[in-house]
Amino acid sequence: MKTILLPTNFSKASQKALEFAIEIAKKADAKIIVAHAYTLTSINDEPFPVVFDNVLEETKEYLKSQLDSVCAYISSFKTDSGKTINAQYILQYNIPEEEIKELAVSHHVDLIVMGTNNPAGLQNILGSTVQNIIGNTNVPILVIHEDTPVKPFSKIDFAIEELSEKIYSVKNIIELADLYNAEITLLHIEHYARSFQEYEKISESETVSKVLNSVKKVTNYDHIKYKTVLSDIVEEGLYKSVNEDKADLLALIYNERNWLDELFHKSVIKSVLKKFNIPVLILHSKNLHQ
Template sequence: MKKILIPIDFSEHSEYALQVAATIARKHKASLVVLHMMGLSEAVLTKDESQEMFEAIYYMKLAEKRFSEFLDKDYLKNIHVETTVQNYKEFHEIQRVAKDFDTDLIVMGSHGATGLKEVFVGSNTEKVVRTSEIPVLVVKNRTNNFKMEKVVFACDFNMDFVEPFKNAWNFFKKIGAEFQVVFINTPEKFLSNQQMQERAFAFMLHSGIDTTDVYDTTAYYCDYRLENGIYNFSNEVEADLVVIPTHGRRGLAHYFSENVGEAIVNHSDLPIMTFKV
């Protein structure tokens, strides 16, 4: 891992993401790219050239001042940090910045407070997840001792998710993390043990990964709701991170049930990482 991109809006949640990114960067000797999207309005951009230039300079200087204050953190010492200000208004344009800077990971703060669906569906985070070709790590709360030693990859073994599974497995293999796969069995789409194991076997075989350990240690967990099951299992095994595959053209909405249960998911602090199909 060489570079990590952090889109910020100078909010508290942006700072949560920055601190996590710094922790990762320090451990893996990576650098940070901090992005602020100015998003100047069409009213500004359609003014006469001299006025447009004046206002653009003003907003740029303002962003630079805020960067200086925002990045004045002890945890950033001895970490190489680049800053960039872009006049983007659409969150899918973050993908362009990620490619320009050749980043390996995007870390974002989320204002979502009640479960996976609220973190993702209809949010700016979902817009980034939909378009990002590189992994996106979503941080909901301040995490002082962030680590990625044990991760849970939640998957229903749909063949569409083979590529994100392989990418996730390779990503965490490189950093030496324990990679735990779980299938959440719900009443709505109930499968027998044999059916789950057959799907898992076909999926792993198709993936072509060079180990049987992942299949042998795959967990099958029953719960009333998919979302509850993911977080309940992850907390039981004391995972540091939940990993989810996602389909870019549909976002994450299809992955979660409409009726989100209360339970532990509503206030879980677990960070979430997504890998796109």
């Protein structure tokens, strides 16, 4: 992990996302790119265009000073290897959500860290929704609620559709997990179609052991386990697992064609962010390593 993109609007939520980005950069020796979008209502009648231009320029200069301060703050920290964290900013007027993808690609971004303080509307800090941003970039997105306490990721719950030897998508969180030597739990939510005894047998079966060993071999990471949670409602199963595991991070795969797609419905994300003060890492299925 070399580059972290941090969109900001200087809010409390953005500040919390900044703190998380700094902690990750410390571990990864990564640089942080701070991005801000701004807009003003356009007025076409004279003499307002002149006034508008003046206000626009004043706004731009003010935002530059704010971003300079943020970058200076970031650079006041050192990585675990003793290097000063490299920080730069990008200031754009009226960035459309599609441009986030271009920004991430042009700067070879490895992780986007975003703050949110409005679960009800899921408005992100660049004037779009978290869900739309997910649909416009393949880069992993770490969503941070403003009340989330900053702490290391020692336990990660990773929701999966099924347990099979094709679960190589776990490689996409290994880099982050390895920074903290975190334990990864492959979490499968299953409906009440079978008895608890049957699921206990499945969890302890040779198939599970074989697949886990295969995944560990492919990822070269040993701190991985598997669990099945019985629940007819996916988000309730997630809540149960996160509480039981005392997870510090919940990882989800964005895939429009599988059951996890419902996790990205506004009401479900609102519920996840509202009930748990832990970060949510969103991986896009189109960019998963095979």
